[in-house]
Amino acid sequence: MTELVFTECRIGIQSRSWLKTAATYSEPGPGVTRVLGSAEHRALLPVLADWYREAGADAVWLDDAGNLVGRWEGSLLDARTLLIGSHQDTVRQGGAYDGIMGVLLPLAVLSEINRSGRRPATAVELVAFCDEEGTRFASTLIGSSAIAGNFNRDLLAVTDSDGVTLADALRALGSNPDQIDRVARQPEQVSGYVEVHIEQGPILEAENLPVGVVTAITGIERHRLTITGKAGHAGTTPMHLRKDALVRAARAVLVVDELCHSTDDLVGVVGQLDVTPGAVNVIPAEVTMSIELRSPDSAIRRRARLDLMERLAGALDGSGCQWKVETTYEQNEVRCAESVQWALAQAVEDAGYPVRRLFSGAGHDGLAMAHLTNIGMLFMRCKDGLSHHPDESVTTEDLEASGQVIRRFIESWPG
Known part of the structure; x- marks a missing residue:
């Protein structure tokens, strides 16, 4: 300094x-x-x-x-x-x-x-x-x-x-x-x-x-993404038959990160990730995660939100898991x-x-x-x-x- x-x-x-x-x-x-x-x-x-x-x-x-x-x-x-x-x-x-x-x-x-x-x-x-x-x-x-x-x-x-x-x-x-x-x-x-x-x-x-x-x-918006799969025994369920919610959530985290890296005047983070049932030998049945986006320009942030939803659909649709997004907070x-x-x-x-x-x-x-x-x-x-x-x-x-x-x-x- x-x-x-x-x-x-x-x-x-x-x-x-x-x-x-x-x-x-x-x-x-x-x-x-x-x-x-x-x-x-x-x-x-x-x-x-x-x-x-x-x-x-x-x-x-x-x-x-x-x-x-x-x-x-x-x-x-x-x-x-x-x-x-x-x-x-x-x-x-x-x-x-x-x-x-x-x-x-x-x-x-x-x-x-x-x-x-x-x-x-x-x-x-x-x-x-x-x-x-x-x-x-x-x-x-x-x-x-x-x-x-x-x-x-x-x-x-x-x-x-x-x-x-x-x-x-x-x-x-x-x-x-x-x-x-x-x-x-x-x-x-x-x-x-x-x-x-x-x-x-x-x-x-x-x-x-x-x-x-x-x-x-900056303007801020926060969302809650819930991904629902199916629990199962981690030792007996074949990999190709699994509906692992955490694997899909990992892809969603990358979606958020890639979106923010590719958009000027936009930052974002996945700061919370809750896994159910959270057992060492059980396939994750559900993951709830936070998504936060920030920008000093509402137009940029809102376009990014639409882009996010499209990218999430591309990453999660057809995966065998269900997913939904709820907006929990928005401040212009x-x-x-x-x-x-x-x-x-x-x-x-x-x-x-x-x-x-x-x-x-x-x-x-x-x-x-x-x-x-x-x-x-x-x-x-x-x-x-x-x-x-x-x-x-x-x-x-x-x-x-x-x-x-x-x-x-x-x-x-x-x-």
């Missing part, structure tokens, strides 16, 4: 200190595991609130969706509010930067602005969203969708593996999910939303750049607003860096926030492009560089 020289690196040093402490609020084991409503989440909240106050927040509160919010008033009392935020939760055995860095780095920036004695024109609210990953309840964007006003109240009844409902998990944080609708903001109150996030990819590192301006957040891509992209790009230039524009292949809270207001994102370089892994890593210099960009952005945002 490029070695950048700053006289003090105050923002980078402060944010790294907070990030190191936040990472200790984790379940035992490799990396960081902090899921919605867990003991670790509950313990971190008052610590975050204290940091907000130390950074000069005029008000700090936990809303009824489990989001921690701090507000810094602006010099123009009638200006709309700029929202900045990211999520507190992690995947299991994740890293110390995904999500929470987008809270603590802007917090260090706001602390520096407050320390200078100046106020930006617009009020700023920093939001630590309760859940983006969906690790515990398999429902992503809970906190941001509540603020954006498109939260599905049916999710409050969803249970985790222990039978605990989402509503009860929010109550454990100190929120009142019965009043979750009150969390929603009105578009006329908000001037925009910005999120800072590690890139989770290798482009910035490969191009030796500390930051990049995000153009779009979200374009970052040109006005926010321009302001971020100007801040990058003012901080002395080249402007690199790139799209995000991962989902973010901006997907929900786009229902409320114009959104933008700033990516920060991470080592080896690694994320969702204990070895996530960033430098203090890149934290400082990103912080300098965000400070310029906040101080120039018109409200």
